[in-house]
Amino acid sequence: MSIPSSTEFVRQLRQLTESRRPCAVATVVEVIGSASAGPGAKAIIDAAGRTVFGWVGGGCAETAVRDEALRALADGRPRLLRVDLDDEVLGVGMPCGGQMNVYVEPVLPEPSLLVLGHGRIAEATVSIGKLLEFRVTVDDPLATPEAFPLADLTIADDPDYAKAECDAETYVVITTQHRGDYEALSRVLRQGPAWVGLVASRKRSALVIERLFEDGFSADELRRVAAPCGLDIGAATPQEIALSIMSEVLQVRRGSTGSGRPLRDVKGVQISADGIEVPEGPPSSDKCPS
Numbered sequence: 001m002s003i004p005s006s007t008e009f010v011r012q013l014r015q016l017t018e019s020r021r022p023c024a025v026a027t028v029v030e031v032i033g034s035a036s037a038g039p040g041a042k043a044i045i046d047a048a049g050r051t052v053f054g055w056v057g058g059g060c061a062e063t064a065v066r067d068e069a070l071r072a073l074a075d076g077r078p079r080l081l082r083v084d085l086d087d088e089v090l091g092v093g094m095p096c097g098g099q100m101n102v103y104v105e106p107v108l109p110e111p112s113l114l115v116l117g118h119g120r121i122a123e124a125t126v127s128i129g130k131l132l133e134f135r136v137t138v139d140d141p142l143a144t145p146e147a148f149p150l151a152d153l154t155i156a157d158d159p160d161y162a163k164a165e166c167d168a169e170t171y172v173v174i175t176t177q178h179r180g181d182y183e184a185l186s187r188v189l190r191q192g193p194a195w196v197g198l199v200a201s202r203k204r205s206a207l208v209i210e211r212l213f214e215d216g217f218s219a220d221e222l223r224r225v226a227a228p229c230g231l232d233i234g235a236a237t238p239q240e241i242a243l244s245i246m247s248e249v250l251q252v253r254r255g256s257t258g259s260g261r262p263l264r265d266v267k268g269v270q271i272s273a274d275g276i277e278v279p280e281g282p283p284s285s286d287k288c289p290s
Contacts, residue, residue, distance in 0.1 A: 118142040198226065
């Protein structure tokens with residue numbers, strides 16, 4: 001079997017990423033004994049479990065890699081898969097006489113950040129969103145490319161936010177300065193975004209949520225709205241408020257695995273008059289923040 005070229009691999013992967021289609025890359029990193037694929041062999045598996053490029057082994061080895069690729073796409077984490085080719089009973093059903101280690105890495109589209117509104121908070125939110133590698137769209141009649149130079153897309157001809165598109169991978173920040181809070185929320189809530197945050201006072205938030213409830217939105221739908229949005233970090237300036245908003249977005253995106261408390265209190269060294277105490281925890285909790 002001919003070995004696919006690296007150029008074709010790059011082309012296929014770029015095509016998938018540019019179309020925002022999730023996939024996983026499987027790479028044979030080690031072969032012990034006999035195996036049908038050698039080190040460096042690659043395959044691209046799409047979200048349906050189909051091998052759309054390359055080959056890392058046939059039969060049940062291919063099935064094992066495909067299943068692991070789907071698991072990687074589900075949790076977003078790479079993994080090293082050991083495929084036993086030596087025992088058709090205990091292994092994967094292909095007695096080739098060896099083992100194969102395959103690195104499986106998910107390639108997921110960058111998350112989307114939709115900012116509905118304009119002004120300093122919106123501008124700072126876009127800047128932080130790009131720093132966090134979101135694909136950012138700004139939609140507001142007063143938005144200009146000059147005010148949002150980092151945005152991937154700026155929409156200004158949409159007074160009623162009818163062009164605001166989002167999905168389950170989109171995080172929405174509404175900062176219309178009260179001019180379009182209701183219209184913006186009405187539009188995006190029906191599309192099931194990952195998270196919706198409203199930049200408003202408690203009183204204004206209550207008025208908008210109450211109106212949406214009266215207009216037929218369910219309590220479950222309205223509970224998805226963070227209003228007011230952002231973590232309570234004492235933010236005062238537009239930049240600080242944007243930081244608090246994107247901190248909440250990050251917490252939601254990571255599955256609320258963070259407590260929001262200072263790391264020193266969560267896993268830091270505790271100092272008292274009796275001495276020094278290092279809190280115990282799983283190895284994964286001992287990573288430096290990065």
